[in-house]
Amino acid sequence: MSMLAANPFAGIAHMLGHPFxxxxxxxxxxxxIASGLVGYFIVLxxxxxxxxxxxxxxxxxxxxxxxxxxxxxxxxYGACILVALLxxxxxxxxSGDDTTIGIVFAWILGLGxxxxxxxxxxxxxxxxxxxxxxxxxxSIFGLSRAAAQTNAxxxxxxxxxxxxxxxxxxxxxxxxxxxGARGVPVRALGFALMFLxxxxxxxATQAIGALLLLGLLAAPAGAAQRLTARxxxxxxxxxxxxLLSVWTGLSIxxxxxxIPPSFAIVAxxxxxxxVSILVTKYARSSxxxxxxxxxxxx
Amino acid sequence: xxxxxxxxxxRSDVHQLLQFxxxxxxxxxxxxxxxxxxxxxxxxxxxxQAFAGxxxxxxxxxxxxxAIWLGISVNFxxxxxxxxxxxxxxxxxxxxxxxxxxEESAVIGTVQAFALACGVLFVSLYGGFLNSLTxxxxxxxxxxxxxxxxxxxxxxxxxxxVLAAVARPLFFxxxxxxxxQARGVPVRMLSAVFLVLLGCTAAEVSQITGALLVFALLVMPAASAQQxxxxxxxxxxxxxxxxxxxxxxxxxxxxxxxxxVGYFVTTIGMACYLxxxxxxxxxxYVTRRAPRRAVA
Numbered sequence: 124m125s126m127l128a129a130n131p132f133a134g135i136a137h138m139l140g141h142p143f144x145x146x147x148x149x150x151x152x153x154x155x156i157a158s159g160l161v162g163y164f165i166v167l168x169x170x171x172x173x174x175x176x177x178x179x180x181x182x183x184x185x186x187x188x189x190x191x192x193x194x195x196x197x198x199x200y201g202a203c204i205l206v207a208l209l210x211x212x213x214x215x216x217x218s219g220d221d222t223t224i225g226i227v228f229a230w231i232l233g234l235g236x237x238x239x240x241x242x243x244x245x246x247x248x249x250x251x252x253x254x255x256x257x258x259x260x261x262s263i264f265g266l267s268r269a270a271a272q273t274n275a276x277x278x279x280x281x282x283x284x285x286x287x288x289x290x291x292x293x294x295x296x297x298x299x300x301x302x303g304a305r306g307v308p309v310r311a312l313g314f315a316l317m318f319l320x321x322x323x324x325x326x327a328t329q330a331i332g333a334l335l336l337l338g339l340l341a342a343p344a345g346a347a348q349r350l351t352a353r354x355x356x357x358x359x360x361x362x363x364x365x366l367l368s369v370w371t372g373l374s375i376x377x378x379x380x381x382i383p384p385s386f387a388i389v390a391x392x393x394x395x396x397x398v399s400i401l402v403t404k405y406a407r408s409s410x411x412x413x414x415x416x417x418x419x420x421x
Numbered sequence: 422x423x424x425x426x427x428x429x430x431x432r433s434d435v436h437q438l439l440q441f442x443x444x445x446x447x448x449x450x451x452x453x454x455x456x457x458x459x460x461x462x463x464x465x466x467x468x469x470q471a472f473a474g475x476x477x478x479x480x481x482x483x484x485x486x487x488a489i490w491l492g493i494s495v496n497f498x499x500x501x502x503x504x505x506x507x508x509x510x511x512x513x514x515x516x517x518x519x520x521x522x523x524e525e526s527a528v529i530g531t532v533q534a535f536a537l538a539c540g541v542l543f544v545s546l547y548g549g550f551l552n553s554l555t556x557x558x559x560x561x562x563x564x565x566x567x568x569x570x571x572x573x574x575x576x577x578x579x580x581x582x583v584l585a586a587v588a589r590p591l592f593f594x595x596x597x598x599x600x601x602q603a604r605g606v607p608v609r610m611l612s613a614v615f616l617v618l619l620g621c622t623a624a625e626v627s628q629i630t631g632a633l634l635v636f637a638l639l640v641m642p643a644a645s646a647q648q649x650x651x652x653x654x655x656x657x658x659x660x661x662x663x664x665x666x667x668x669x670x671x672x673x674x675x676x677x678x679x680x681x682v683g684y685f686v687t688t689i690g691m692a693c694y695l696x697x698x699x700x701x702x703x704x705x706y707v708t709r710r711a712p713r714r715a716v717a
Contacts, residue, residue, distance in 0.1 A: 171526040172472070175533070222644050225471045226694055229637035233687025236559040236634070240680045256554060260541045335541075338534030345527030383545045389538035396531055 138377050146271035147263045147384070151369040153278025154323075154330045158339040159365030160285040161323045163358045164316055166344035168296045172224075173210055173317070174340045177324040179228045180206045182333040183235035185258045190241040195258070200325045207321030211314045261332030261385040263373070274326055281319050281326075282362075288315060293354050330369075331385040338389035339365055346392075346399040368392035438676055447562035447629075449570045451668040454629050455638065457577045459664030460584060461622040462639035463657050464615065466647060468595045471640055473510050476533050477620050478635030480506040481627035483540035485557050490547040496572055499624035506536070507620030511613040560631030560683035562672055573625055580621050587611060592653065629668070634683035638664060641690030645697040663693055 139145055165171055184202020185195045239255040257265070266274070285292075295302040295309045303309045320340075327336035347361035372388030439445055465474050484502025488495045509532075544554055556563075584591075594601040594608045602608045626635045642663035646656045667689045674689075675682035 166527045169526050171530040175475075175530065222466055222469075222471050222640060225475065225636060225640050226644055226691065229634065229640065230687045230691040232633055233637060233684045233691075236631075236681045237684040237688075239555070239559070240684070244679055259558070260537075332541075334537045335534050337530045338538065341527045341530035341534070345524060345531060348524070348527070381546060383541050386538045386542040386545070389534050390542075393531055393535040393538075 135374075138374065142268070143264050143266070144373070144377060146266045146268055147373055148370070150266050150271040150274040150278075151263060151330055151373055151388075152366060153275040153282075154326050155339070155365040155369040156362050157278040157281040157285075157319075157323045158327055158336070159343045159362030160282055160358060161316070161319050162340035162344040162365070163347060163361040164285070164292060164296060165320060165340055166348060167293075168316075170320075171337070171341050173207070173320060174324065174337045176210065176224065176228050177203055177207060177321065178328075178333045178336050179232045179235070181324055181328040181336070182258055183231050183238065185328065185333070186235050186238035186242055186255060189254060190238040190245070195254075196325075196329075199328055200322065203325040203328075204318060204321035207317040207324070208314060211317035257332070258328065259332050259334050260383065261328070261330055261335060263330045263384050264376070266329065270329070274329065277322060277326060281322055284315070284319055288312065289355070289358060292316060297354075331388050335385050335389050338392055339368070342389075342392040342396040343368065346396040349396075349399040349403045364392065364395055368395060434673075438673055443563060443565065444672075444676060446565040446567065446570050447672055448669070450565045450573050451562070451629055451672050452665060453570070453573045453577045454626050455664040455668040456661055457580060457622050458626045458635075458638040459642050459661035460581060460657070461619055462643040462664070463646065463660040464584075464591065464595065465619060465639055466643040467592075468615070470616075470619070471636075472529060473616060474619055474623065474639050475636050476510065476529055476536075477503055477506055477616075477623040478627060478632060478639070479533050480536045480632075481623055481635065482557055482632035483536050483543060484624070485627070485632070486540045486543035486547070486554075490543045495628075496569070499627060500576070500621065502536075503620035503624035503627075504617055505620075506532075507616040508613075511616040555681070556631065558631050558633045559681045560629055560634055560686070562629065562675065562682050565628075569628070573628070576621060576625060580618050580625075583614070584618055587614060591615060629682070630686050631681070631683045634687055637683075637687040637690050638668070641687075641694055642667060645690075645693045648694070648697040648701045667693060 139148065162174075165174060180202050181199055184198040186198070187202070188195050188198025191198075243255065291302070291307050292312050292315075294305075295307050295312045299309045323340070324336055327339055331339060343364035344357075344361040346364050347357040351357050351360060368391040369388050371391045372386075373384055375387040375391070376382050376384035439448070462474075465471065480502045481499050484498040484500075485495050486498070487502070488498025590601070590606050591611050591614075593604075594606050594611045598608050622639070623635050626638050630638055642660045645663055646659040649659060650656045667686055670689050671682055671686035674685045678685075
């Protein structure tokens with residue numbers, strides 16, 4: 124802490140001297156950009172609930188894989204992508220009966236607790252217990268070099284895909300009827316977005332945990348929507364805020380070892396959202412004559 | 422399917438189940454919690470506030486973790502956090518369906534993630550026992566003290582008395598809020614009162630099912646009952662009966678196995694729901710009518 128305060132550059136150089144932190148920054152950067160970009164569209168389409176659903180699924184998928192004795196990532200990516208596509212197939216914008224959906228996800232989470240117990244009782248020692256907690260709350264400081272590289276490459280692919288689809292996706296999100304009439308493949312875009320959300324959720328689970336990935340999806344995008352009404356600017360801003368949150372969070376967690384990195388990341392992004400709400404509230408009340416700009420008008 | 426561990430004499434099973442004091446306590450606590458969850462859950466499903474219930478139940482985790490870290494009674498943590506969150510949610514107006522973009526979902530998502538993140542922080546500051554952490558999240562029925570049962574009973578009684586007092590206007594406000602408002606029913610006030618009751622309930626239920634699975638006991642019995650009948654009073658009774666049945670069975674099965682009680686509660690609840698959906702559709706098929714709609 125004192126080192127960081129005395130000379131920031133030396134402090135940062137010292138921080139990045141640790142391999143585990145380098146890997147955390149490599150993976151975290153990719154995950155932040157992917158979540159920020161994907162999250163913007165989720166918030167715009169009001170599918171935040173989907174992220175919530177995927178957080179339950181990520182936990183159960185990862186622990187089912189562990190209980191079956193296969194690689195955790197297979198279960199994580201498999202479950203997230205499968206359920207994301209399933210949600211896309213079921214729903215026009217997830218507007219289905221939220222009670223029914225809630226029941227299914229409550230049960231899936233219960234199933235996750237079941238797999239957790241199978242895993243902990245089949246392995247001796249405390250390794251099983253920490254694994255379950257790591258899946259729930261993330262373990263970005265525990266990433267290996269290979270895992271960090273895989274994460275970075277996958278995130279890059281997700282980011283490129285989102286940027287490539289951004290224009291038609293934006294059109295379809297804002298007014299799907301007009302977009303459909305103009306020949307935009309609205310349904311296919313919905314599937315593509317959900318696929319990308321699934322991949323992002325699986326990645327974010329490894330960084331900040333299944334229960335907290337909602338923070339990285341919803342908060343940066345919510346803040347960006349507050350700060351600008353221009354769609355593309357908001358999309359980039361969302362990615363930038365997510366990136367800033369992850370970098371700040373990782374640095375805080377390094378400087379104060381008692382603070383878990385996933386908390387620091389989510390707390391930073393929540394703080395930015397809060398500040399953006401206060402700033403825009405103040406700006407709006409200070410110019411009473413003009414209309415408050417609606418973030419997106421159709 | 423669920424009775425595989427209990428194939429021998431039922432009488433000796435029950436005897437075995439209740440021979441330990443902690444298990445008797447668990448049954449008392451489970452019954453209190455189930456009645457409360459059923460009653461409040463029925464209104465929650467009717468009002469379509471499943472997400473408020475979900476968020477409130479998540480808040481129980483950081484509350485309890487903070488209480489453990491500070492070394493105060495866990496009850497303070499559960500109730501303090503859940504009631505505070507209920508007040509916050511009540512202060513935010515509900516989204517209008519007419520808007521193209523509403524911030525509500527982004528806010529709820531952020532609040533929920535931040536609350537859980539705070540839970541992680543408190544556990545980390547405490548230096549965390551992982552076993553108790555799993556208990557907080559997925560439920561435990563061990564170590565429920567006599568005092569805890571009394572606390573649960575007192576709070577449940579208070580919540581149910583308030584609910585009984587506002588039951589009729591709340592039902593009116595839920596079914597048709599515009600007409601109720603026109604008739605002078607304080608709709609906004611009732612909504613706030615209900616959220617606080619929901620918060621108290623989430624705090625109570627999370628002590629049995631764990632913070633992550635509260636939602637199951639709130640939503641599953643009520644949703645099943647609303648599949649089975651459209652009549653309010655009957656549905657209410659069925660909800661409470663199902664909640665108690667699910668909890669009793671879940672506790673019994675969990676006692677005879679190594680798996681957490683939350684898993685059994687959610688799975689039995691899910692089975693009840695699927696069964697009630699099947700009953701509704703087969704009844705509709707037999708009578709050759711379109712399936713009746715639940716109370717809307």
